[in-house]
Amino acid sequence: DQQVKQNSPSLSVQEGRISILNCDYTNSMFDYFLWYKKYPAEGPTFLISISSIKDKNEDGRFTVFLNKSAKHLSLHIVPSQPGDSAVYFCAASKETSGSRLTFGEGTQLTVNP
Amino acid sequence: DAGVIQSPRHEVTEMGQEVTLRCKPISGHDYLFWYRQTMMRGLELLIYFNNNVPIDDSGMPEDRFSAKMPNASFSTLKIQPSEPRDSAVYFCASSRYNEQFFGPGTRLTVL
Numbered sequence: 647d648q649q650v651k652q653n654s655p656s657l658s659v660q661e662g663r664i665s666i667l668n669c670d671y672t673n674s675m676f677d678y679f680l681w682y683k684k685y686p687a688e689g690p691t692f693l694i695s696i697s698s699i700k701d702k703n704e705d706g707r708f709t710v711f712l713n714k715s716a717k718h719l720s721l722h723i724v725p726s727q728p729g730d731s732a733v734y735f736c737a738a739s740k741e742t743s744g745s746r747l748t749f750g751e752g753t754q755l756t757v758n759p
Numbered sequence: 760d761a762g763v764i765q766s767p768r769h770e771v772t773e774m775g776q777e778v779t780l781r782c783k784p785i786s787g788h789d790y791l792f793w794y795r796q797t798m799m800r801g802l803e804l805l806i807y808f809n810n811n812v813p814i815d816d817s818g819m820p821e822d823r824f825s826a827k828m829p830n831a832s833f834s835t836l837k838i839q840p841s842e843p844r845d846s847a848v849y850f851c852a853s854s855r856y857n858e859q860f861f862g863p864g865t866r867l868t869v870l
Contacts, residue, residue: 678857680857680858682861687863687864688863688864689763689850689852689861689862689863689864690802690850690861691861692858692859692860695857695858735802739857745790745792745807745809745854745855745856745857745859746792746804746807746814746815747804747857747859749801749802749804750801751801752801752802
């Protein structure tokens with residue numbers, strides 16, 4: 647049962663344009679959501695998060711939007727830079743599960759110069 | 760802080776051999792997680808600890824896999840005997856709240 651899904655395995659955008667990565671979840675008990683970025687031969691690194699009491703969180707070029715009714719979240723990167731090329735994972739957690747995260751399958755983002 | 764430390768970074772072994780992966784979490788973090796990443800299954804949680812106690816090991820694939828956390832600064836993941844299908848990248852992560860911090864991973868190849 648894949649409770650967190652990233653339906654796009656890959657995304658390619660031009661430098662300077664907006665990148666939009668999408669994530670859907672099925673478990674309505676999830677109340678905290680995170681995005682991680684992963685470069686080859688490295689571990690995933692935390693990027694940005696959002697609590698279910700918010701619908702938007704912004705950090706520099708990165709903004710995460712949460713639509714609880716649709717059980718959907720998205721990560722916007724603007725402007726996109728070649729260094730953003732990486733695999734992006736969304737993850738979700740339930741307050742009652744402590745720190746345990748459920749990850750999506752990941753989306754490979756390629757930003758072309 | 761040095762972050763989560765994993766060793767070795769690469770391990771090549773032959774089928775049937777015992778493999779031990781090591782992890783040092785970030786000081787002060789009371790959760791520790793072991794993940795495995797493969798092309799087929801993505802990033803899957805194997806087991807996690809809270810305050811050195813295993814909380815959920817339902818992701819451990821078989822009895823060949825075992826994990827221990829003898830103290831707050833050290834954990835091991837052991838595979839005995841190893842099989843070619845165990846070839847993957849194994850990550851350790853630690854956390855205090857919701858954000859998990861990952862180590863660089865151990866790339867395991869079982870021939």
